[in-house]
Amino acid sequence: MNHSEELASPGRRALFRRLVKPKPVELPESIYPRPPWAQDNQTFLALCDRCDRCIDACPQRVIRQSEESHPVLKGLPVLSLDYGRCDFCDQCVDHCPTGALSKEDGRRIQAVARVSGHCQLTLNQHCDFCVDACEEDAIRIKDQRVQIDEALCTGCGECSLDCYDKAITLHKRC
Structure with a gap:
């Protein structure tokens, strides 16, 4: 057998990879509202790096870290209005370095x-x-x-x- 024929011939693993379709990954949804101007769930989860700048920038202190048990959601910023109100000052958006909070692509009311x-x-x-x-x-x-x-x-x-x-x-x- 010629060396070039070996490269063109798929192995058993490659054959099975082509036959078996990967299962779509289901992203978890937080039970809490996101901060104002958060993007859709998939984009938010992909962009937010848990830097806490939105939490630190909030003058009303109504953004906190999520305490949800799912590892993907734990530590992400959430809107907590139990002891304060959001006045939509946009400080959280202005301090978000990744674009997870975006006036152009996000939703203000969460x-x-x-x-x-x-x-x-x-x-x-x-x-x-x-x-x-x-x-x-x-x-x-x-x-x-x-x-x-x-x-x-x-x-x-x-x-x-x-x-x-x-x-x-x-x-x-x-």
Whole structure:
């Protein structure tokens, strides 16, 4: 057998590599909202290098490291509006060196407010702190129930901070 014929002839391993298609890799999704202007999940995971510059730059201190158990998600920046509000100052974007946060390609609004069953109104108690707190007029009271217009909600977290029962919580916008 000639040496050039050996190179052109595929081996058994090469044959099996051609026959077996690789399984697509499923990227994990965080349960938490990303910081403002985060790109889609695949791009964000590919670009974010966990440098923490967005966390350090946030004057409101509402960006923190994720504590999720999945190794791909652990340590990535997430938006945490439990004790503060986001005023969309864009400092996180300005300090992101990789483009994982991008005004051109990312999505500004990452969270949305939701009401739970223990709102004071459902207990026949007057309360409208969340309505007063919402600068976007996304919250209305109708038939003794708080209604949040998700199309108007910016996910800033102000309504949640002003709700003394913590009946309003912020969730990842789908």
